[in-house]
Amino acid sequence: MNRIHFDISGIQNSEIKTQLKNALDKVEGISMVNIDAARGSIEIGYNPSTDENSIRSCIENVGCNILNQSNE
Known part of the structure; x- marks a missing residue:
C-alpha cells in the first residue's frame, strides 16, 4: 500500500x-483516510494502481486547497 500526506487548507468544520472523507472513500483503490482538521493535514493509503492526480482532484473538488505533499 502506498501512502501520501497532504497539508491542506479549507477544513473549517x-x-x-x-464531505472530504466521503468523497475520498469513493475513489477506486483508496483504503485509508486519516484527516487531522486541527493540523490541516490528511494521510491517504491507496493501491499502487490508483492515480495520485485523482486523489488531488477529489480533495480540490471538495473545496480544500493542497499546500504541500509528501509521499511516505
Whole structure:
C-alpha cells in the first residue's frame, strides 16, 4: 500500500471533513483516510494502481486547497 500526506487548507468544520472523507472513500483503490482538521493535514493509503492526480482532484473538488505533499 502506498501512502501520501497532504497539508491542506479549507477544513473549517466537521461537515467539510465528512464531505472530504466521503468523497475520498469513493475513489477506486483508496483504503485509508486519516484527516487531522486541527493540523490541516490528511494521510491517504491507496493501491499502487490508483492515480495520485485523482486523489488531488477529489480533495480540490471538495473545496480544500493542497499546500504541500509528501509521499511516505
